[in-house]
Ligand SMILES: Nc1nc(=O)c2c([nH]1)NC[C@@H]1CN(c3ccc(C(=O)N[C@@H](CCC(=O)O)C(=O)O)cc3)CN21
């Protein structure tokens with residue numbers, strides 16, 4: 715491995731493969747798993763898009779924009795060529811009250827809803843030192859009506875003040891269940907991008923993304939793919955530029971983001987466990 719490039723993702727992937735416990739799971743596929751791990755990614759000079767295989771950034775970005783628009787129907791994604799949620803949707807493309815709904819319109823009773831994203835942006839601007847910059851997708855009253863209960867369940871922002879410079883914004887995610895090969899590279903890039911977008915919105919600069927995982931697993935039908943991936947030399951991460959600031963978070967489009975110098979190894983295909 716190239717020692718100058720930090721590889722928290724590949725290190726955890728190797729740990730799960732070599733030291734995880736074999737375990738059955740809901741999908742009937744079988745996994746190897748460890749519980750409770752953390753990875754940290756610097757967002758200051760680079761963007762953590764995994765390089766040891768190709769990660770389709772367009773799908774990541776469009777999925778995040780779909781969350782930020784409060785959507786719960788896969789039609790919006792399908793119209794843009796993204797099919798990653800198709801297996802879980804019903805005949806009308808509906809997923810139930812998943813991420814976007816909980817982020818933007820958490821039902822609060824009496825017909826009222828809570829827009830957690832607007833609230834967290836407001837709290838970052840008006841009370842940066844608060845320890846309550848939290849967004850939760852885990853709504854116990856609604857979990858049973860979701861096509862899949864949220865895996866990336868809760869996140870928190872943190873602001874660091876710097877002499878002679880803009881405030882720095884960090885984000886930590888709690889992911890209760892982590893498909894290390896297919897899901898996690900998407901999840902890391904998605905929350906890194908969210909941190910860039912929120913930082914832009916509140917006039918700060920992105921600092922660090924901290925990923926905390928509960929059940930971190932590799933599906934048994936991904937073992938060969940993981941071995942291939944771990945035989946590869948990682949490249950330095952790319953950089954991300956937000957080309958235009960939008961007046962509102964749900965107005966961003968894929969074309970507003972530019973990935974620079976994404977050098978990566980080839981795609982590795984794998985079946986998704988449904
Ligand atoms: N078992 C499982 N793992 C997941 O990661 C996952 C779920 N289920 N269910 C809900 C969402 C859907 N997610 C997905 C679904 C598909 C891919 C996938 O097939 N990725 C391919 C191609 C991506 C593309 O063409 O855009 C990959 O090679 O990364 C990734 C994440 C993440 N989530």
Ligand SMILES: O=c1ccn([C@H]2C[C@H](O)[C@@H](COP(=O)(O)O)O2)c(=O)[nH]1
Nearest residue numbers: 740863865866891892893897898901
């Ligand atoms: O963003 C996501 C969404 C899903 N996953 C994975 C984690 C698990 O392998 C499955 C969900 O199954 P559960 O039985 O509900 O835990 O999907 C992910 O890694 N990232």
